[in-house]
Amino acid sequence: MSMSFSYLSHLECPACGRTCGADEVRQLCPCGAPLLARYRLDELGKDWTRDSLIGRENTLWRYHELLPVRSRKNIVTLGEGMTPLLDMPRLGLDYGISRLYMKDESLVPGGSFKARGAAVGVSKAVELGVQKLAMPTNGNAGAAWALYAARAGIEATIVMPQNAPAITRSEAALAGARLYLVDGLISDAGQIVARAVAEDGLYDASTLKEPYRIEGKKTMGIEICEQLGWKLPDVILYPTGGGVGLIGIYKALLELREIGWIRGRLPRLVAVQAEGCAPIVKAWQERKERSEFWPDSATAAFGINVPKALGDFLVLRAVYETAGAAVAVSDEELLREQWKIARLEGAFICPEGAAAFAAARKLAEQGWIKDGETVVVLNTGAGVKYPETAQVEPPLLNIGESIPSRLS
Numbered sequence: 001m002s003m004s005f006s007y008l009s010h011l012e013c014p015a016c017g018r019t020c021g022a023d024e025v026r027q028l029c030p031c032g033a034p035l036l037a038r039y040r041l042d043e044l045g046k047d048w049t050r051d052s053l054i055g056r057e058n059t060l061w062r063y064h065e066l067l068p069v070r071s072r073k074n075i076v077t078l079g080e081g082m083t084p085l086l087d088m089p090r091l092g093l094d095y096g097i098s099r100l101y102m103k104d105e106s107l108v109p110g111g112s113f114k115a116r117g118a119a120v121g122v123s124k125a126v127e128l129g130v131q132k133l134a135m136p137t138n139g140n141a142g143a144a145w146a147l148y149a150a151r152a153g154i155e156a157t158i159v160m161p162q163n164a165p166a167i168t169r170s171e172a173a174l175a176g177a178r179l180y181l182v183d184g185l186i187s188d189a190g191q192i193v194a195r196a197v198a199e200d201g202l203y204d205a206s207t208l209k210e211p212y213r214i215e216g217k218k219t220m221g222i223e224i225c226e227q228l229g230w231k232l233p234d235v236i237l238y239p240t241g242g243g244v245g246l247i248g249i250y251k252a253l254l255e256l257r258e259i260g261w262i263r264g265r266l267p268r269l270v271a272v273q274a275e276g277c278a279p280i281v282k283a284w285q286e287r288k289e290r291s292e293f294w295p296d297s298a299t300a301a302f303g304i305n306v307p308k309a310l311g312d313f314l315v316l317r318a319v320y321e322t323a324g325a326a327v328a329v330s331d332e333e334l335l336r337e338q339w340k341i342a343r344l345e346g347a348f349i350c351p352e353g354a355a356a357f358a359a360a361r362k363l364a365e366q367g368w369i370k371d372g373e374t375v376v377v378l379n380t381g382a383g384v385k386y387p388e389t390a391q392v393e394p395p396l397l398n399i400g401e402s403i404p405s406r407l408s
C-alpha cells in the first residue's frame, strides 16, 4: 500500500455546491462564497490509522494527510502546532466547571494561533507558485503571514488599522512586508487590498478568500481530539472574529468522524464575541443565517473586532448544527478575566482568549454548561503581545532604598 502525502481532492463551495480543482490558484467561488478544501476521506479512512501518528513530528504537520500541501518539500514551517492542552483546576473551581481545559496557542511562533493559518496558507501558496500576496489584518494575521512569507521568499503586502497592536506592526515591518496603515477598521483595509489585488494581480490572502488558511486553523480541532485520547469534549469556546478557527475546528471534527477516528455527539461550539462587536451573536439570537455589518465596532480584544465576516454563515451553521451558542462579553468582563487567569493559573493570556473564558464563566452561571462536562477554551494568543491592555504602575524605589515593611 502506498499512501499519498496529502489526500486533497478538490475545492467545494459550501454555499452553491460548485466544485473545482485544487491545483491552481483559486480565490472565492464565482457565487462570492469561500471555497473549502475536500479530501478523499473514504480512502483515508481505510489507509490511515490513529496509531500512525505515534513518533511523528510534534507540529501540525503530523496530520499532513488531512492538509492541502501535496509535497513535503513545499512546507514552510517554524515549528507551529501541538500546543499544550492545560487543565485549569483553580479557575474551574471558581466557575463550577470541574473539567476545564485551555488549549494554549500563546506558545505558537509569533505568539498567536495565526501562525497555523499562515504556515499552511503560505506553504500551499509556494506549491501553487505564488510570488506576491496581499492581505488586510487586525494585526496578528498580518504579522504571521509576513513572517512565513519572508521564510518562503514571497513578497507580502499588508494593510492594517492604525490602532492595531503596535507589536504586530513591528513584526510585519521587520519581516520586510510592504506594510500600510489605515485610519479605519479591518473592513476598510479589506477594500484597499481588494483594489490592489484587482490592479496588480496579487494573490489575495484575505480571510477565507484563499481556501487554505482555514486548513491550518482546523488542526487545533484535531489536536484537541488527539490530546483528549480521541474522546470528545462537551463544549469548545472560541473567540470569534472572522470565525476561521471555529469553522476550521468544526470542519476537522466532521472529517475525523468521517474517517472513523472519533464518534458520538460533537462538542457544542460556542462563538464568543465582544459586546462592542457582536454581529454573530446578534444573528444567532435572531436565528438568522447571516450576520449584518456592525457599525462603529470597538473592543480591547482587537483580534475579534470584525464587523462583518465573509464566513459568517459557516460560523452560524457550525453553532446551530452542534446545538452550540453565541455569547458576547463586555471589555470590563474580559479584562477582569485576563487578570483572574494570571492570578489563579499563572497564565498571561490575550484579551481574545480572556473573552472566551469570560463566556465560559457566564454559561456555567446560567447552567448552560453543567458541572461534569468537559470544556475546552481556546486561548488564541499570548498576553505579552498586548502590553497596552494590562497597564500597571508599581511603586518606584530609589537606589539603596529597602522594600517598605507591611504594617500588620
Ligand SMILES: *Cc1c(COP(=O)(O)O)cnc(C)c1O
Pocket (backbone or CB within 6 Å): 112, 113, 114, 140, 141, 239, 240, 241, 242, 243, 244, 245, 246, 303, 304, 350, 352, 353, 380, 381
Ligand atoms: C484573529 C484572532 C482571533 C479571531 O480569529 P478568527 O478565526 O478570525 O475568528 C482571535 N484571537 C486572536 C488573538 C486573533 O489574532
Ligand SMILES: [Zn+2]
Pocket (backbone or CB within 6 Å): 013, 014, 015, 016, 017, 018, 029, 030, 031, 032, 033
Ligand atoms: Zn459558490
